[in-house]
Amino acid sequence: MEYTEIKREKKRRRRKIRKILTGIFLIMVFILWSVYFLLKSDLFNLKIISIEGNKTLAEEEIIEMAELYTNRNIYQYSLSDLQAKVKSHPFVEDAIIKRKIPKTIIITVREREKYAIIPYMGTFIYIDHNKVVLKISDSYLEEDLILITGVDFNSFKLGDVVDIKNPQLLSFVMGFIEASKMTSIIDRISEINIGQEAYIKLITFDGIEILLADTQDPAYSTLALKEVLTNLYTRDIKNVIVDMRYKGQISIRNREHWEED
Numbered sequence: 001m002e003y004t005e006i007k008r009e010k011k012r013r014r015r016k017i018r019k020i021l022t023g024i025f026l027i028m029v030f031i032l033w034s035v036y037f038l039l040k041s042d043l044f045n046l047k048i049i050s051i052e053g054n055k056t057l058a059e060e061e062i063i064e065m066a067e068l069y070t071n072r073n074i075y076q077y078s079l080s081d082l083q084a085k086v087k088s089h090p091f092v093e094d095a096i097i098k099r100k101i102p103k104t105i106i107i108t109v110r111e112r113e114k115y116a117i118i119p120y121m122g123t124f125i126y127i128d129h130n131k132v133v134l135k136i137s138d139s140y141l142e143e144d145l146i147l148i149t150g151v152d153f154n155s156f157k158l159g160d161v162v163d164i165k166n167p168q169l170l171s172f173v174m175g176f177i178e179a180s181k182m183t184s185i186i187d188r189i190s191e192i193n194i195g196q197e198a199y200i201k202l203i204t205f206d207g208i209e210i211l212l213a214d215t216q217d218p219a220y221s222t223l224a225l226k227e228v229l230t231n232l233y234t235r236d237i238k239n240v241i242v243d244m245r246y247k248g249q250i251s252i253r254n255r256e257h258w259e260e261d
Contacts, residue, residue, distance in 0.1 A: 044101070044103065049105055050105070050107070052108040052109070053111065054111060057092070066082045074103065088159070089159075091134055116145055118151050124137050124139065131171075132160065134158075148173060150166075166194055176221060189202055211242070212244050216244075220247075
């Protein structure tokens with residue numbers, strides 16, 4: 001009797017295992033069939049490409065970068081590949097790609113903004129606030145951006161941070177530009193020269209020159225400069241050099257006298 005019971009128990013276990021394996025097999029077949037359906041069905045063919053967040057780049061340019069084509073199944077596109085392609089553009093800081101069933105792909109970009117222009121050997125290099133090269137152009141006249149001169153390059157490449165020999169001065173300038181936007185003096189500044197050792201030289205559209213140490217706090221410098229410029233404009237004084245290199249000390253001298261010294 002015991003032998004018969006053991007035999008029956010083994011048969012029950014084998015039947016149970018077969019049922020489990022059959023169930024797993026059917027589930028796998030269903031999953032594979034579902035994947036095949038998703039990849040091949042016309043129901044999920046791309047019909048709508050939605051671009052969001054772009055200000056500088058045209059929608060067509062972003063779609064071309066992503067290499068998206070309508071009437072192709074949306075599940076045949078790798079979202080990570082699409083993201084990498086879109087982010088390869090210098091103006092794109094980040095990109096989020098989503099599918100929207102049944103026929104839409106949504107691309108949301110965060111663009112870098114042009115912050116300043118650096119002249120170099122007859123060309124003009126556009127950079128953002130992180131000093132990433134966004135664009136290289138033959139002209140800058142149409143742009144309302146500060147010109148940064150005196151930059152000594154090691155190398156530069158679209159989409160990469162500029163490699164220069166005086167990076168600390170450029171970092172100070174970027175902070176100064178940000179602070180000057182907050183104090184509303186940005187529109188008065190035409191050029192910033194960083195060709196000196198430990199200070200920068202600002203030139204206003206009126207020709208006033210301002211000397212600033214690179215160790216000063218940009219917020220303090222812009223507030224002090226705003227007050228100085230306001231006083232000079234009120235008195236219609238323009239042909240001067242303002243020396244603000246020493247904290248707490250501001251000297252204003254006529255340009256001719258400065259050059260004589």
